[in-house]
Amino acid sequence: MFTFTLPELLQQMANGLTVGCLYALVAIGYTMVYGILRLINFAHCDIFMMSMYFCFYSISVFSLPWPVALLLVVVATALLGVLIEKAAYRPLREAPRISLLISAIGVSYLLENLATVLFTGVPRSFPAVGSLQKIVNLGDVRVQQLAIYAPVIMLLLLAALLYLINKTKTGMAMRAASKDFETARLMGINVNKTISVTFLVGSALAAVGAVIWGQKYSQIQPYVGVMPGLKCFIAAVIGGIGNIKGAVVGSLMLGMLEILMVWRFSALSGFKDAFAFIILIIILIFKPTGLFGETFVDKV
Amino acid sequence: MQPVLRTEHVTMRFGGVMAVGDLNIELFPHEIVAIIGPNGAGKTTAFNLITGVYVPTEGKVFFAPGGEGGKLVDITGKKADAITRMGMARTFQNIRLFKSQTVYENILIGQHLHVKAGLFASVSGIARKEEQEMRRRADELLELLGLSRVRDELCTSLPYGLQRRLEIARALATNPTLLLLDEPAAGMNPQETVELTAFIHDVKEQFNLTVLMIEHHMDLVMDISDRIYVLDFGQTIAAGTPAEIQNNDRVIEAYLGGNTDA
Numbered sequence: 001m002f003t004f005t006l007p008e009l010l011q012q013m014a015n016g017l018t019v020g021c022l023y024a025l026v027a028i029g030y031t032m033v034y035g036i037l038r039l040i041n042f043a044h045c046d047i048f049m050m051s052m053y054f055c056f057y058s059i060s061v062f063s064l065p066w067p068v069a070l071l072l073v074v075v076a077t078a079l080l081g082v083l084i085e086k087a088a089y090r091p092l093r094e095a096p097r098i099s100l101l102i103s104a105i106g107v108s109y110l111l112e113n114l115a116t117v118l119f120t121g122v123p124r125s126f127p128a129v130g131s132l133q134k135i136v137n138l139g140d141v142r143v144q145q146l147a148i149y150a151p152v153i154m155l156l157l158l159a160a161l162l163y164l165i166n167k168t169k170t171g172m173a174m175r176a177a178s179k180d181f182e183t184a185r186l187m188g189i190n191v192n193k194t195i196s197v198t199f200l201v202g203s204a205l206a207a208v209g210a211v212i213w214g215q216k217y218s219q220i221q222p223y224v225g226v227m228p229g230l231k232c233f234i235a236a237v238i239g240g241i242g243n244i245k246g247a248v249v250g251s252l253m254l255g256m257l258e259i260l261m262v263w264r265f266s267a268l269s270g271f272k273d274a275f276a277f278i279i280l281i282i283i284l285i286f287k288p289t290g291l292f293g294e295t296f297v298d299k300v
Numbered sequence: 301m302q303p304v305l306r307t308e309h310v311t312m313r314f315g316g317v318m319a320v321g322d323l324n325i326e327l328f329p330h331e332i333v334a335i336i337g338p339n340g341a342g343k344t345t346a347f348n349l350i351t352g353v354y355v356p357t358e359g360k361v362f363f364a365p366g367g368e369g370g371k372l373v374d375i376t377g378k379k380a381d382a383i384t385r386m387g388m389a390r391t392f393q394n395i396r397l398f399k400s401q402t403v404y405e406n407i408l409i410g411q412h413l414h415v416k417a418g419l420f421a422s423v424s425g426i427a428r429k430e431e432q433e434m435r436r437r438a439d440e441l442l443e444l445l446g447l448s449r450v451r452d453e454l455c456t457s458l459p460y461g462l463q464r465r466l467e468i469a470r471a472l473a474t475n476p477t478l479l480l481l482d483e484p485a486a487g488m489n490p491q492e493t494v495e496l497t498a499f500i501h502d503v504k505e506q507f508n509l510t511v512l513m514i515e516h517h518m519d520l521v522m523d524i525s526d527r528i529y530v531l532d533f534g535q536t537i538a539a540g541t542p543a544e545i546q547n548n549d550r551v552i553e554a555y556l557g558g559n560t561d562a
Contacts, residue, residue, distance in 0.1 A: 169412060176409045179398045182353060185380035186390055188413040188474055 007140035012263045013256065014143045018216065020255025021154040024248045025209030026232035027239070028161065029081075029202030031247040034236070036178045036198050038097060042104040043084055045229020046111035047203050051077040051210035052126060052220045053119055059127035066129065074207045081203025082196050090192065115222035123221045126214035133215065146215050153212065157205060158248060165244070170197055178242075227273060234280045240293025249291060254279060301328050304367060304478055304510050305350070310359035312345055312534075319345040321534040323359070327478070329368035332504060332511040334521045336545075337531035338555060343514040344393055346531070347482055350512075351390050352380035363388060367477030367510070385413060389476035391467040393483045393514070397455040403466055404451045407438045410473025438473065444506065445469045445499075461492045465499065472507055479503075481513035485520050493517050497524050522546065530554070 026048055033041040054076050058069035088103045132146045165171035173194045176184040181191050213228065214220065235254045239246025254276060262269040283290065305327040312320040320342040327333050335343050348354045350361055355377050364370030365386040375383055398406050411434050442448045447469055450458055455466055464484060471479060484500065485493045497520050504511050515521045521528065522542040530538040530545060532554040538545060545551055 172409055172412050175401075176398060176412070179401075180396060182380070183392075183396045183398070184409075185353075186351060186384055187410050187470070188381050188384035189409075190379075190381050 010141045011143065012259055014141060014147045016256035016259035017252065018144075018147045018150045018255070019259060020252035021150040022209055022213050022216070023228075023232050023235045023251035023255050024154055025157070025205050025212070026228060027236040027247040027251045028158075028244055029206045030233050030236040031239070031241055031244055032198050032202045035242040035244075036174060036195055037089065037100070039089065039100050039104060040233065040241075041202075042101075042229075043088075043107035043111060044202070044206060045225035045232075046108050046115075047077060047081050047084070047225075048206045048210045048213075048229060049115060049220075049222065049225030050080055050111060051203075051207040052214055052224060053115060054207075055211050055214060056124055056126060056220060060124070070211065073211060074204050077207035077210070078200045078204040081199040081206075085196060085199040090195075093192075112222050112226075119222065121221055123219045126218040126220050128218060129215060146212070150212055153208065154248075157208065158244075161201065161205070161244065164201070170194070174198060231273075231276050234276050237290055238280060238283050240290030243290070243292040246290055246292030302364065302369065303328050303362075303372065304364040304370065305512070306362045306372060307346075307350065308360045308362070310346075310349055310356045310361060312342075312349055312354060313357045318534050320349060320356075320531075323349075323531075323536060325529055325536075325539075327510050327512055329510055330504070330508070331526045332500070332513070332524055334525040334528045335512065335514050335531060336516070336518075336521055336528060336555070340533075341531040342534040343531055344482060345534075347390060347480055347512075347514065351388060351480060352378050352383040363478070365477075367508070370477075384474055384476075387475065387477040388480065389471035389474045389478070390480035391464075391471050391482055391484065393486060395460075395463050395467055397463060397467060397470070399456050401455060402452050403442070403447055403455050403458070404438060406455050406466060406470050407441060407473050408434065410470040411438055413474055441469055441473055445472075445503070460487060461495070464488070464496070468499075468503065472503065476507075476509065478510045478512065479507075481511065481515075483514050483516060485515055485517045488517075493520055496520070500524060 026044070029044050029047075030041060033039055033044070051073055054073045055069060058064045058072050059066070064072065084107055088107045089100060092100045092103055132144065132149060134145050135142055136145055136148070163171075165174060173184070173189045174197065176187060176189055177191050177194045184194075185191055231254065232251065235251040236247045237250070238254060239248070239250025241247075257279060258272055258275060261275050262272050268275075287293070303326045305325070307323050307325050310320060310323040311318065323342075323346055325333070325335075325346075335346060337343055345354065349356050350363075352375065360374055360376045362372040363375045363383070363386060364372050367387060373386075375386070398409060401409075439448070439451075442451055445465060445468070447462065447466060450462060455463060458466065468479075468481070468484070481500070485496050488496060500511065500513075501524060503509065513525075525542055527539065527541055528545045529536055530548070530551050537554055538548045538551050540548070
């Protein structure tokens, strides 16, 4: 069990890194929405799914060139996220949090069934970008180009996001609103607009994640988002939900551990998904707020 | 003289409970006006109605955005953030700073309003100058209010009196013409209260403000207020100068309940 060569290990770690980066792009959306609304947005995984269909239609059906399609997919997905927030969450702003959660579950089912009606349940093949599938040799390690691009894209987007949050007026409004809506309003911050931006950004990142995801797992159907969505949610919780860096670290950790587990215990590979939950349970036992979670002490 | 704030028959019911009934107050430029009354009299509700946290069940609120000489506009039903942008700021009875952030960051959020540049300008660097300006103003404000020493400390680590002061500083960062203070002296000892009285007076002068405050410390109220409104069970039972209020029988009855050793 402990006999392997270094290139083998690096090879697997490259795979784990790719998966981790994909998780991160989606997990950030969960964590941002949680950060500002204290809501687990169950519809996020279906936004991811819709995004895959948007891409499928732009490329495979309407034969748009990739750059145009990509832009279209990101914009459409971001707008979908904003629309969902406006229609399903905004009317419940003053309602108990449980209503919001139920609304999120409702939107999730709605999107899955809508996709089944619109796109049928027949699995489709996600359009591949040839160059990303190409194998490159890095010394003894052979990886797809994807394994190089995924981390680069993820890190660039992460840097842009952190800049947005920490350095801009919008980001300042987001941070203030995530602490206290009422006080934020009394600082002149338009809270509804700020929440819309949060959904816009989270959904756009999920769209990028979906397109790259499709390069690795090419079959799509209306329930394609469910498992990745759950995994990314787990990753966000592991990192400490509400914390963006936590979501990224949690995602990379989860992706890496999953791949390494399947590699070292190939007999158990069928339990890959269960493994993610086991990691979650273990982490929550020792660190209930996740790795980077804040422990809020609310003084009255 | 034109008032800067006026409420007309403002009423707030929560179900069957009338929290505020027929509130009619007027504030003139550069006044310090106090609202007093026993617990549950509807003072904080009145603040929430004026600042747009609640929408009144009946009545109207008018506010002059430009401060002195500004024209009164109807702000009833406007959102709290829109009203803040017009130049009204407030503090809370229970301090509501942005926890886990430093003193400086709290001030910057208050200044959020004055950053005009959106996302794209901030990337392109147009905003660099504006940001420097914002940071300079924040430091200036901290200096003026005697908070420079604790600039980079977590706001929750400050002593109570300074947290109150910071909350006022943060409200001032939104550049208001009207400042509402909800029990600024709550939980303060006599020494701190004396300091606060001077502080409110200074701030009012320096920032050219009109001040409306809720307060229980009668020494402070009588010392600093130009006029006083007295609320009881949501009704305004008296209004006048401190001297008039001190000799008003209804106030003495409502406030002290005939029991003078309170």
